[in-house]
Amino acid sequence: MDLTEATIMRIAANASAVSNGKKLSQKGSFKNLCKDAESTVYWAECAGSSGFYNTSVDFGDGSQDPVCRCSCPSRQFPCKHGIGLMYEIISGKAFSDSAIPEDLAAKKAKKEAAEAKKEAKIQEAIDNAGAPKAKSKSSAAASKKKMAQQLEGLDVAEKIVDELLSSGVATLSGQSAKKFVDVANDLGTYYIPGLQAAFMQIANYIDRMKHSDEETINLLYQQTIEKILCINTIIQKGRDYLQSNIEMDNISEDNGYLFEALGGIWKFDSLIGINSFEKDVQLIQLGMYTEWDNVKQESRDISYYIELKTGELYCSVNIRPYSSNLPQEDSNFEKTSASVMVKYPGIGCRRIRWEQPRTSPVTADDCARILSVADPDIPTAAKKVKNVIKNTMANNEYPVLFTIEKVLANENHMVIVDKAGNNIILRGSVYMKPSEQIKDLPVEIKPGDAIFGEMFYKDGSIYLLPFSYINEEKIIRIA
Amino acid sequence: MNLEPLYNLKERLDHIVIAGTNLIDDDFKLKKAIEDMSSLAAVNPVFGKIQSAANAIFTTEKEKRNKQILTVLGTVYAVIKTQGTIGTKELDGYEEVVTSERPHVNIPKSILSVMCDVTTENYAPLRTFLIANPMALLSTNMFKKTLEFYRHSMVYHGSNGGFLDILVNAIQNDKTGKYIDIVKESTNIYSVELLDALGDHAGAKWYAENITKFKPNDATYLYFQKKDVPAWLYVKFITAKKSKDIKDNIRIAKALISKHPGCPEIQEVLNFFESQNWETDTIITFMNSESKK
Numbered sequence: 099m100d101l102t103e104a105t106i107m108r109i110a111a112n113a114s115a116v117s118n119g120k121k122l123s124q125k126g127s128f129k130n131l132c133k134d135a136e137s138t139v140y141w142a143e144c145a146g147s148s149g150f151y152n153t154s155v156d157f158g159d160g161s162q163d164p165v166c167r168c169s170c171p172s173r174q175f176p177c178k179h180g181i182g183l184m185y186e187i188i189s190g191k192a193f194s195d196s197a198i199p200e201d202l203a204a205k206k207a208k209k210e211a212a213e214a215k216k217e218a219k220i221q222e223a224i225d226n227a228g229a230p231k232a233k234s235k236s237s238a239a240a241s242k243k244k245m246a247q248q249l250e251g252l253d254v255a256e257k258i259v260d261e262l263l264s265s266g267v268a269t270l271s272g273q274s275a276k277k278f279v280d281v282a283n284d285l286g287t288y289y290i291p292g293l294q295a296a297f298m299q300i301a302n303y304i305d306r307m308k309h310s311d312e313e314t315i316n317l318l319y320q321q322t323i324e325k326i327l328c329i330n331t332i333i334q335k336g337r338d339y340l341q342s343n344i345e346m347d348n349i350s351e352d353n354g355y356l357f358e359a360l361g362g363i364w365k366f367d368s369l370i371g372i373n374s375f376e377k378d379v380q381l382i383q384l385g386m387y388t389e390w391d392n393v394k395q396e397s398r399d400i401s402y403y404i405e406l407k408t409g410e411l412y413c414s415v416n417i418r419p420y421s422s423n424l425p426q427e428d429s430n431f432e433k434t435s436a437s438v439m440v441k442y443p444g445i446g447c448r449r450i451r452w453e454q455p456r457t458s459p460v461t462a463d464d465c466a467r468i469l470s471v472a473d474p475d476i477p478t479a480a481k482k483v484k485n486v487i488k489n490t491m492a493n494n495e496y497p498v499l500f501t502i503e504k505v506l507a508n509e510n511h512m513v514i515v516d517k518a519g520n521n522i523i524l525r526g527s528v529y530m531k532p533s534e535q536i537k538d539l540p541v542e543i544k545p546g547d548a549i550f551g552e553m554f555y556k557d558g559s560i561y562l563l564p565f566s567y568i569n570e571e572k573i574i575r576i577a
Numbered sequence: 578m579n580l581e582p583l584y585n586l587k588e589r590l591d592h593i594v595i596a597g598t599n600l601i602d603d604d605f606k607l608k609k610a611i612e613d614m615s616s617l618a619a620v621n622p623v624f625g626k627i628q629s630a631a632n633a634i635f636t637t638e639k640e641k642r643n644k645q646i647l648t649v650l651g652t653v654y655a656v657i658k659t660q661g662t663i664g665t666k667e668l669d670g671y672e673e674v675v676t677s678e679r680p681h682v683n684i685p686k687s688i689l690s691v692m693c694d695v696t697t698e699n700y701a702p703l704r705t706f707l708i709a710n711p712m713a714l715l716s717t718n719m720f721k722k723t724l725e726f727y728r729h730s731m732v733y734h735g736s737n738g739g740f741l742d743i744l745v746n747a748i749q750n751d752k753t754g755k756y757i758d759i760v761k762e763s764t765n766i767y768s769v770e771l772l773d774a775l776g777d778h779a780g781a782k783w784y785a786e787n788i789t790k791f792k793p794n795d796a797t798y799l800y801f802q803k804k805d806v807p808a809w810l811y812v813k814f815i816t817a818k819k820s821k822d823i824k825d826n827i828r829i830a831k832a833l834i835s836k837h838p839g840c841p842e843i844q845e846v847l848n849f850f851e852s853q854n855w856e857t858d859t860i861i862t863f864m865n866s867e868s869k870k
Contacts, residue, residue, distance in 0.1 A: 490654065
């Protein structure tokens with residue numbers, strides 16, 4: 099692997115770690131710089147608060163991110179010493195060839211064995227994909243019992259919706275709101291956490307109305323109604339799904355989204371098991387943002403990717419509970435290749451995960467590929483969006499990539515125009531003012547270039563929130 | 578196509594969900610909205626189906642009525658979204674945006690967001706989120722990060738970025754008492770408003786008792802002067818400094834009082850201390866007796 103500063107910044111936990119690591123390198127904190135003959139493992143001693151730490155960077159076969167190991171007490175991974183050592187490498191310092199220390203070699207071997215085991219498990223899942231594993235009698239019985247309880251839960255959920263509609267959402271306050279929350283909490287005992295979270299979201303909307311102005315209250319009512327519609331759809335479709343599964347126990351990719359909507363959590367090899375995967379993919383990130391879910395008490399880093407072979411748009415979701423110290427996902431400006439990528443069943447932009455990633459720089463050929471798979475005009479892109487957002491279980495936005503002709507602006511709005519003369523208004527969020535970003539684009543806007551963004555529905559119209567601008571040489575990230 | 582009848586129907590159905598479906602039989606506006614769908618139904622059978630389904634709300638058994646309402650509303654929402662207009666018909670007055678090639682590098686979010694927030698006071702996203710989700714502040718990590726931004730904005734912009742309002746609002750509306758605990762764990766109590774939000778004199782009392790943790794600023798003195806904080810509490814505040822020697826603290830207090838003379842009631846007390854030559858025993862006796870009242 100060609101180690102670059104971009105890679106270091108990507109794998110570091112945060113900007114402070116990068117800064118601290120760089121400082122260690124710059125002030126000469128490292129001594130006894132060594133590497134193996136193949137230049138796959140580097141190690142050194144680094145001055146620390148209580149003596150010297152043994153730090154190493156292992157590039158393995160160069161196909162994945164390097165592994166840093168250090169004897170310091172930091173729980174951050176990689177620690178600043180590991181980052182500092184990587185800066186020693188890229189700054190061209192001289193490392194002596196030496197035999198890998200025994201303890202380091204042992205750790206390396208253990209890791210390689212664990213990876214081989216993981217790879218074998220994934221390969222086994224791929225070999226058996228589509229052929230459901232026969233469950234033991236007790237496991238099948240437990241599964242059916244759980245589904246029966248879920249069905250009961252759906253009946254309870256339907257009753258909650260019924261009572262809510264009869265009395266009216268506006269009556270939810272004080273004691274009735276508390277009772278609503280208690281009843282919603284009880285849904286957890288029926289193994290339907292997805293629906294439980296949906297009801298708690300309604301409670302959250304109602305609670306927020308207490309501190310909101312009229313415009314926000316109207317928006318919150320709107321969101322509440324859409325959430326109720328979503329819950330109703332999950333109940334109706336979930337009932338059919340569970341009833342058929344109780345007999346057949348056959349989750350397929352077609353209905354697998356209900357598994358997650360009810361609160362199930364997909365495992366990597368389970369997704370391979372239902373044939374929901376691709377092999378040998380190449381992904382380029384085109385945009386990202388973070389959202390906060392106060393009900394589930396978690397943050398989610400959402401990144402949009404294009405898969406170069408198929409031209410499909412996907413998203414990855416990095417979930418970080420508020421109570422955890424999990425690092426926020428950072429921008430990725432490189433191309434990611436993975437031997438296996440799983441796709442979560444779903445309506446809308448499919449979520450993906452992958453294992454064993456390798457990174458390489460984005461090339462002009464990659465940009466040209468992106469331009470070639472972009473939708474040719476706005477109506478083509480919009481049709482895909484409308485097909486998704488009409489579903490009560492889908493969000494109101496969907497990612498699009500389409501070719502542009504030019505950009506126009508007046509003092510109030512900015513529009514993107516396609517070759518056929520169709521246009522779409524750019525609209526930002528509290529996070530972005532796209533007009534300002536586009537006006538400052540550091541490349542010439544040319545016909546045939548492409549825009550990637552989210553088309554979203556609001557107040558009777560469909561707008562575009564742009565995330566990146568792609569020309570034949572590069573991808574300019576706006577968000 | 579003028580979709581106003583469909584939007585009206587949506588509005589009436591939304592209203593029924595908000596107000597309660599028990600009242601639907603008397604909802605003449607809803608019935609009118611359904612009737613008005615006839616003009617759209619004549620143009621497209623989809624709208625005819627919506628109209629039929631909406632009419633069926635009133636003929637369906639009461640136990641199944643809510644389900645029928647949701648079915649109709651779901652369909653209405655789906656059609657409205659697919660009919661969303663795209664773009665503008667009028668491009669007169671629009672000018673082409675011309676940009677040009679110049680040096681550029683994509684900066685990762687981890688660096689960019691911190692840079693932007695500190696140098697541009699662009700706290701709007703965090704601020705907006707916190708206003709909408711005050712519960713997030715209950716996570717100590719989030720609160721600490723909020724205070725970091727607050728500190729940064731104070732240093733670079735001399736303003737509080739609006740976070741003070743968020744904290745005050747959160748404390749005043751908090752029924753769990755958890756916000757108050759988190760505020761008390763913090764060492765960044767700068768403001769009158771925060772102390773005020775802690776409740777009648779509770780903020781002042783707590784501040785006076787914990788004074789050694791803080792570096793009071795003008796805002797805090799202002800609190801003690803502008804609010805009707807009892808004189809003994811003010812005296813306790815200005816004398817409870819880091820030094821264990823009350824005489825040292827009184828010396829500091831006298832210097833401060835010249836800058837922050839206090840309200841007339843407090844001034845009267847300080848004049849009394851002056852007449853007693855700021856005797857330590859006098860001060861302590863005063864505070865003890867006054868605080869018991």
